Amino acid sequence: MTSLVAEHLDKVRRSLPNGVALVAVSKFHPVEDLFEAYRAGQRIFGESRVQELEEKRVQLPDDICWHFIGHLQTNKVRYIVPYISLIHSVDSVKLLTEIERQAARLPRVVDCLLEVHVAAEETKYGFSSDECLAFLSDFHPEEYAHVAIRGLMGMASNTDDETRVAADFVTLKRLFDEVRIRFQWPHFDILSMGMSHDYNIAVREGSNMVRVGTTIFGERQY
Numbered sequence: 001m002t003s004l005v006a007e008h009l010d011k012v013r014r015s016l017p018n019g020v021a022l023v024a025v026s027k028f029h030p031v032e033d034l035f036e037a038y039r040a041g042q043r044i045f046g047e048s049r050v051q052e053l054e055e056k057r058v059q060l061p062d063d064i065c066w067h068f069i070g071h072l073q074t075n076k077v078r079y080i081v082p083y084i085s086l087i088h089s090v091d092s093v094k095l096l097t098e099i100e101r102q103a104a105r106l107p108r109v110v111d112c113l114l115e116v117h118v119a120a121e122e123t124k125y126g127f128s129s130d131e132c133l134a135f136l137s138d139f140h141p142e143e144y145a146h147v148a149i150r151g152l153m154g155m156a157s158n159t160d161d162e163t164r165v166a167a168d169f170v171t172l173k174r175l176f177d178e179v180r181i182r183f184q185w186p187h188f189d190i191l192s193m194g195m196s197h198d199y200n201i202a203v204r205e206g207s208n209m210v211r212v213g214t215t216i217f218g219e220r221q222y
């Protein structure tokens with residue numbers, strides 16, 4: 001008998017074109033649900049809180065790629081740096097500097113995305129497009145030998161207006177292309193955009209990594 005999670009997962013997978021990676025966003029869902037997704041072949045899971053991630057990780061198989069997608073406090077960086085596959089939510093230079101510092105101690109190279117804020121809602125987190133370009137123009141990879149900036153992550157405005165949502169994704173895609181053309185970093189190749197309610201639009205506008213929670217696991221119990 002296939003589980004509901006496996007069924008939903010299969011549906012999402014079948015709706016994604018080749019080349020678009022699926023992050024199963026499992027925050028607030030119990031370990032049993034993650035196991036069901038794992039048994040259905042899912043290997044990339046996204047979590048947004050360090051303590052929850054730490055608790056789940058030790059209960060689940062080692063071949064899972066854990067992605068961190070929430071706001072990350074600098075004092076928590078050291079817990080996840082040894083094993084994290086990708087940090088989507090680098091929203092300040094201070095945070096990137098701390099990731100570099102902790103990764104250098106191991107040493108390992110940690111893949112990171114810069115979080116860019118394009119949505120209508122106010123938020124404390126993320127670079128504006130201009131800040132992102134300004135930061136990268138000043139960026140000296142040799143000073144950050146233990147981080148690899150692999151791309152960008154962003155969210156669209158929280159609205160039913162699909163035109164606005166699409167416009168936000170287009171803004172992110174343009175910024176992504178501009179960085180690629182300007183800096184020609186061979187490993188800058190991930191554009192993480194799209195969630196349960198808007199990943200189809202995101203994929204249409206050029207996303208190659210979607211972060212889907214509710215559609216796979218159901219509503220979160222906070």
Ligand SMILES: *Cc1c(COP(=O)(O)O)cnc(C)c1O
Pocket residue numbers: 025027048069070194195196197211212213214215
């Ligand atoms: C929670 C979360 C998601 C998943 O949201 P759903 O609507 O449940 O698909 C995606 N990205 C980020 C950054 C999140 O915090």
